[in-house]
Amino acid sequence: MTTAAHGIWFTEKAGVAGSAFHMALGIWFDGDLDEAALAKACAAVIARHEALSTVFTAEGFAPAAEKVALTHAAFSPDRVSQELARPFDLGRGPLARFTLLRENPRRCLLLFTAHHLVFDGMSKDILINDLALAYNGNDLGPLAPLTAHTPAATQWSPPQGDVILPGLIRQPAAAEPGLANTFTVGLTPLEGVTRFEHVLAAIHLVLARYGNAGLPVAVGLSTRDSQHTGHIGLFVNELPVTVAPAVGSFREYALGLRSRLRELYQRRDVPLSLPGVRPTPSLTPISVGYRRRGPAPAFAGVDTEVQWALFAGSARNAMHVQIVDDGSELLVSLQHSPTAIDSASVTRIAAHLRHALAAAPERDVARLVIEPVPSEWNATERPYPAQVTVLSLVEEQARQRPDAIAIADTAGTVTYGQLQSLVTQRSQAMAAGSIVPLKMGRGLDAVVSMLAATHAGAAYLPVDPAYPVARQELILQDALSHPVDGEVAYVMYTSGSTGKPKGVAVPHRALANLLLGMAELLGSGPDDRWLNLTSLSFDISGLEIFLPLVTGGRLIIASEVSGQDGRAVNALIREHGVTHVQATPSGWRVLLESDLPPGLVALAGGEALPLDLARQLRARVARLFNVYGPTETTIWSSADEIPSDPEQITIGRPIANTQLHIVDEQGQSVPIGVPGELCIGGHGLANGYLGQPELTAERFISLDGQRVYRTGDLCVRLSDGRVAYLGRSDSQVKVRGHRVELGEIEQRLREHPQVTDAAVALRGEQLVGYVIPAAPADLKSHLAQTLPAAMIPSLFLDLDRLPLTPNGKLDRAALPAPAPRQAAPVKAAPTDEIAAFLKEIWQELLSIDEVGLDEDLFDLGGHSLTITRINGRIFQRYGIEVPLEIFFDTPTIAEIADYVREAR
Incomplete structure (x- = not known):
């Protein structure tokens, strides 16, 4: 064999x-x-x-x-x-x-x-x-006999990895009932390459544009030689061709693939060696089959039509691309499991492949647009006065309703007219072009100071009194050394990757655009009452404070003490008839557990909104919005109103005068359904970072002529135009060759009913899950339903709480390392004749002098052929055939011996 x-x-x-x-x-x-x-x-x-x-x-x-x-x-x-x-x-x-x-x-x-x-x-x-x-009446005659097959003397291992495809839900571990998306397409000859190489280059190019690098694509190569001519049989070896980055012209890309194929042809008789891989119908996520077909032979007296590539109904992997080439056009069949990748996405992939096949030879493949994003998805233009500021909007409300209550806090209430007077008085102590530190908590005094800074032509800088003194001093020292112009509304400090906070300078235009856009989205007006619950040093507090004031509503300010108590906050909501509340998902959990009043308009942002929490919250409130945006693009840049029974949580669509772009590493737009980095453009962009021009130039870039901010967030565009958040690009790790997004695992963990919160980190070569609280066995089973094995943590630790940064985000570096495992014991001697026999054949077949009873067969270099030989020896001696899954689930001498003893 x-x-x-x-x-x-x-x-x-x-x-x-x-x-x-x-x-x-x-x-x-x-x-x-x-x-x-x-x-x-x-x-x-x-x-x-x-x-x-x-x-x-x-x-x-x-x-x-x-x-x-x-x-x-x-x-x-x-x-x-x-x-x-x-x-x-x-x-x-x-x-x-x-x-x-x-x-x-x-x-x-x-x-x-x-x-x-x-x-x-x-x-x-x-x-x-x-x-x-x-x-037709001809005598076929006998065929020349074939010589015995000589096994290849060597083996080789291809690179392994996962695959990025639009709409891919999971990679099948076994063949599944499948569908075939079939289409025909013409092919213009490409000088210097064969038609097969041309087609394979187009497939590789599409995969490269999806973000796959080094992905092995299985290609069936013929092992026939002259003696096999005319013989029916299996004379093919499926070997992997790795996807190269999309660089150069299409002709150069195809020639590069041709060169790799020529190298691979020399190995077409050499079997793959993949120790420890469970048997699957395909050893790679993507496979390609190609056949050149000539005219069918004639059958006397009848007309014939041949169907060369009938689909037997089983999807062998994430996608198998079957191609029949008659010399003029291609019949392409994309075979897939609809439960692993949705059929609408496969239709989209077919369109991408058509674009690639039609690529001009000299076209730069890195700039080849295989699917343009519909322009209407970013058509968010809304007019507003060029010189508008939050202060001018509040002053307009003061003219219209001077006696209406503007703010209520623990000290009492003030009207719009009174607020305007207080602002004017406070501004006299501020200098134009300066940064005014506000080292205070929530309250009327803080709101007056913020508006007064604008009145004076200064910018305000919130400094949380709860910060460590050293951090406060670092922020003040940095900020006060950089004067600003009158365009800057405020400066907000965020954590920096170097450990030093960085100051984001936000202009008036950006803040006004955010407030007017959100007012339109939410329909907020004079009859609405907003709760200010967020610390001033968290930029989202600006929405809570200013949106009611620029729309004639009322601002209700929670005290620093009551804001920490869910029951006190809910009592405040009832007392003042609050209509709008904004909080992080963590904050919403506290409010829900403390008898949240029904009927609110709720905004959730600042961190990922778990699906289970969204369902609980949506059942309690009148309207729920999931909002998203970094400090550098002014509070929120997108929003999605959550339906009554959500199936998926997204960050939605861009707000007014905002554009969302999802790009690859080369800055090119990725197709729908393909992850990429989110870049945000539009009127919400900050000026940059105070005193850090290099960092500003690195994060605020030009994309097709538009200034955008690189968020560092991995996102994917859905087919309806909404955007789904996948996690931070810096939380992406490699595990056994597989690209793993830690945020996706965390999201799946949070969906478990016993998990309140979760985090995942790579510790050494193993994934470690941190949960509050749940049983590890339940979690592994839960994750196995939706994630491949490489994404399932090997260890779970229960924590009372997750470590957070000063801004309330997960501090992944502070997650505790698991206790080191104990050293392996000295190799024990076999306990009986069965274990001794297994040890003997283990050592013989693996060519190892000494094998321990508890050593993993695959760690020692075993593979499927080794299992077959071991099983054959066991059958010869004991008349017992060990099921293959036993070898994969318990691949040690001790455990196989246990099975044989029980089966005798």
Whole structure:
């Protein structure tokens, strides 16, 4: 048995292949078909090709007990599907079948289905040619015998990794019921490369533009030589071609792939070595099959039409791309599982592939737009006065309603008229062009000072009195050394990656745009009452404070003491008839647990909103908005109103005069459904960082002529135009070659009903989960439902609370390291004859002098062929066949010995 055949047989034995290895073609006959001649032709083909009468067992191959015969049935699409998917018994056979399905007296379909163990792509040409010769009355004659197969002396391991595809939910671990998205497309010749290389380059280019780098794509390469001419059988080896970054012209990209293929051709007889990989129908997430087909041979007296690539209904991996090339156009079939990747996204991928196939040879592939974002998704223009400030908007309200109450706090209330007077008086002590530190908590005094700074032509700087003294001094020292102009409304300090806080200078225009845009979105007006619950040093407090004041509403300020108590906050909401409340998801949990009054308009932002919390909160409030935005783009840049029974939480669409762009590492727009970095443009952008021009130039860049801010957040655009937040780009790690987004794992953990909050960190080479609180066994099972094995933490730690930065964000670096594992004990001696026997064959097959009873077979270099040989020895000695899953779940001598003892 060849290595390729062994891999297929092993996968079938593991029960994960479905019909993924069924190969089929159909021949439509129109006219007076001679069924007797066709039956004789089918028998002649079977007689000529020994492979079609072969069965496979653990010991190798043998003749089938039952010969293939032509069967008849009435045609129906369902019958075709049934025939294609009907299982083969590898040990009994036959492994091929002919079925004649009659649609009407003059039209029928000859359906041939064979198992891949005895059939490959080239075999289809041989089969149909021999079938036509025999039908037309020719004697096929015998084939020259094949020499024995010599196994390759070496093995090699390809790079491993995951895959980025639009709409990909998960990578199937086994073949699943699938669908095929099929289309035809023309192909203009590309000088210097074959049509196959041209097509494969286009596929690789699309994958590269999705963000895949170094991803192995499996390509079936023929291992036939001169002696195999005319023989039906399995003469192919599936080997990986890695995706290269999208650079240079399309011609250069295709030539580079051609060069890699030429290197791979030298290894086409060399089997892959993938220790520890469970059997799957494909060893890579993406695979490609390509066949060049000429005109079909004639069958005397009837017209024929050949269906070369019938889909047997099982998706073998994330996506299999099957291509039939007739020399003028391509028939492309994207085979996938609709539960692993949604069909709408596959349709989109097909469109991307068409764009790539049509790429001009000299086009720069890094700038090739495979899917433009609809312009209306960023068409958010709203007019407003150029010189407007928050103060001018408040003053307009004071003119319209001077006696209306503007602010209420623990000290009492003030009207709009009184507020204007207080602001004017306070501004006299402030100098234009200066930064005014506000080292105070929430209250009327703080609001007056903020507006007074604008009146004086200064900028205000909130400094939280709760900060450590050293941090306060660092902020003040940095800020007061940098004068600002009259365009700056405020300066807000955020944490810096170097450990030093950085000051973000926000202009009046940006603040006014945020307030007017959110007022339009929320419909906030004079009858509404907003609660100021957030610390002044958190920029989102600006929305709570100013939005009611610029729309004629009333601001209710929670004291520093009551703001820490959920019951006190809820009492304040009831007492003042508050209509709008903004809080972080953590804050909303506290309020919900403290009998939150119903009927509010709620805004949740500042951190990811878990789906379970969104559902609880939405059931309690009148309207719920998930809002998103970094300090550098002025509080909020997007919002999404959450429906009554949400299935997914997104950050929604851009607010007024704001554009959201999702780009790859080259700054090019990524297609819908593909993750990328979110860049934000529009009127909300800050001027930059105080005294840090290099950092400003690094984070505020030009994108297609527009100034944008690079958020560092990974996001994905959905098909309806909304944007989903995936996590921080700096929280992306690599685990065993797989790209892992820690934020996605954390989100899945938070969806568990027993988890209040969660975090994940990479410690050494293992993922560690931190939860409050839950049972680790439940969590692993929960994650396994939606995440691949590489994304499931190997260890969970229960914490009372997660460590936070001064701004209330997760401090991943402060998560505790797990206790070191104890050193492995000295290798114990076998306890009985079974363990001694297993140790002996383990050491022999692995070529290792000493193997411990508890050492992992795969860590020692074992693979599927090793398992087969071990199992064969066990069967010979004890008459016991160990199920393959036992080897993968418990791959040690001690545990396999336990199974054998129990089975005897």
